[in-house]
Amino acid sequence: MDPTTVFIIALLALFVLLALRMPIAVALAIVSSAGILVIRGPRAALSMMGAETHDFAAHWTLSAIPMFLLMGAFAYHGGLTTSLFKAGRIWLSRLPGGLAVATNAATAMFAASSGSSVATSAAMTRLAAPEMLKAGYAPSLATSVIACSGTIGALIPPSILFVVYAWFTQENVGQLLMAGLLPGILTAVVYTALIIGRCKMNPELAPAVEDHFTWADRLAVLREIWPVPFLMLVVIGSIYGGFATATEAAALGSMATLVLVIMRGDFSAAFFKSAVSDALTSSASVFFVALGAALFSKLLALSGIPPKIGVYISDAGFTQMQMIFVVIGIYLILGMFLDPIGILLITLPILLPAFDVLGMNLIWMGVIIVKMIEIGLLTPPVGLNVFVVKSVLGDQVELRDIFRGVMWFLLAEVVIMAILIAFPDVSLMLPRLME
Secondary structure (H helix, E strand, O other): OOHHHHHHHHHHHHHHHHHOOOOHHHHHHHHHHHHHHHHHOHHHHHHHHHHHHHHHHOOHHHHHHHHHHHHHHHHHHOOOOOOHHHHHHHHHOOOOOHHHHHHHHHHHHHHHHHOOHHHHHHHHHHHHHHHHHHOOOOHHHHHHHHHHHHHHHHOOOOOHHHHHHHHHHOOOHHHHHHHOHHHHHHHHHHHHHHHHHHHHHOHHHOOOOOOOOOHHHHHHHHHHHOHHHHHHHHHHHHHHOOOOOHHHHHHHHHHHHHHHHHHOOOOOHHHHHHHHHHHHHHHHHHHHHHHHHHHHHHHHHHHOHHHHHHHHHHHHOOOHHHHHHHHHHHHHHHHOOOOHHHHHHHHHHHHHHHHHHHOOOHHHHHHHHHHHHHHHOOOOOOOHHHHHHHHHHHHHOOHHHHHHHHHHHHHHHHHHHHHHHHOOHHHHHHHHHOO
């Protein structure tokens, strides 16, 4: 059978299996293995699949993933992140929609320390949502700000998606991690402006908080949260300063987090077991999906489709801007149904030949792609972050209320994406300074 035909059949089979709710890692492994088997025959296929999975798992760049996940697990189980919302409430509650603004800031910092949007949304829903609902905040605002702010963690280091993207594109992982910093800060600032603007126009969304805090209260709470910005500084500073690679920075961040937990007196056997167990489980999940995607990429290469994509893009006269809109459409659609890492690893083998033909900067495109993947966590009908918030709160809030609030943040994302596309230097300024 023609290799191209085999790949098309495998791709259709993949979407059928995903529609039947098969885990994406299993679906990828099954269709990819079957396709390689048909194209190359049993002996060659088994040898190729063994070599491909070993080369992937042994890649040095990807060793940053378990280290970043371990850092986040230490921070969460060691209680380093529990005071973030408290600090935001004390410092920002007097602003219009102050508790939502505080939640936005705290969630962004929590996400940056954990590297997981979903884990951040779950944790911050437990911490912040009850406080906002008790203060009379509209459920649509109280819940949507958590779901949306959690996505910022994919941009601000440490970012698992950027590490995987760097492995696949062979770009410098340190530069990619730094490329997401300013877009992440931009997202948090635009979200803050949206919250304040909406609450000024409609004060019923967020009744004024009557709490009064002294400067002594404000300074005291800073002593509780200083470990989180310190850890961010350790990771970002070591990478940007050229003192460590991304993997070394991840290991340094994990060690620094553990030392801080010990210094605070929160270390115990139960803490260590829970943190390591969480990190191992998350790492296994990420690597299982990525191994399946590595086989899928090999099947795509054997099909001969990537060169054909490049020729088609060249002959069709696509511009970079047209390609960007194609990318946005692809990730908006897939983001409604698939998990972030699965989307990334399924689409990159198909898109990279087009980026190469058009001479597109892969670091800039990495920021745009990761941003679009995170937007997919908010869009119906699935919106994984939305369902995480709903699952934590149960019957306290209606799903339609969360999605109604999310729509305002999606409008903000249109503005953010327009800025990132129109001004590539927002993404590229810090990586260029590292050259």
